[in-house]
């Protein structure tokens with residue numbers, strides 16, 4: 358069985374160690390999928406890992422394998438009520454509009470930040486041994502629900518933005534199946550923006 362939950366803020370010591378481990382594994386296994394590198398992040402101190410998780414401008418979702426069954430549950434754990442037992446096998450994070458602004462990322466021209474609260478989906482990864490079991494989909498659904506439930510001032514709509522390599526057919530299919538659509542605009546060569554209004 359798999360359980361989906363978000364990491365508490367502040368994170369527990371075990372959460373920091375587990376997150377470091379899954380993030381480094383993702384960078385090593387699929388270096389082509391990310392803007393950062395294994396070599397850069399292996400040098401992070403525990404405090405750097407802690408500060409990535411101990412911040413309200415980012416929420417990180419995890420799928421942990423608890424038993425051999427392939428069912429996926431979100432009950433309890435997503436609300437921070439359950440212990441985090443199990444092996445962490447998949448992750449995805451969402452970044453708030455405030456953090457995106459601080460990072461000074463150039464957004465697609467068609468996205469109007471004065472009308473839309475822009476969140477970003479980053480760090481999506483599923484362990485190769487656990488792919489095509491619906492974990493990627495469930496993580497994004499949990500993340501979309503969290504964004505929907507975030508209070509924003511009434512006039513603005515909410516959008517989730519992500520960047521994906523044009524050759525990453527698996528990820529593109531996953532995002533499309535969840536309603537993300539291509540969004541024209543400047544990004545790195547060979548990559549595209551995709552967006553979902555929530």
Ligand SMILES: CC(C)(COP(=O)(O)OP(=O)(O)OC[C@H]1O[C@@H](n2cnc3c(N)ncnc32)[C@H](O)[C@@H]1OP(=O)(O)O)[C@@H](O)C(=O)NCCC(=O)NCCS
Nearest residue numbers: 387390481482483488489490491492493494527528530531
């Ligand atoms: C892309 C990735 C996150 C998908 O995770 P996953 O848990 O295997 O995806 P799911 O099982 O939830 O797939 C849901 C749907 O997405 C589509 N999909 C997922 N992987 C696919 C693939 N390799 N090829 C084609 N379609 C795929 C399918 O429509 C699938 O539904 P189906 O299995 O019923 O056909 C995973 O392959 C991965 O971690 N890849 C390496 C890292 C990466 O590319 N991250 C994204 C960076 S933008």
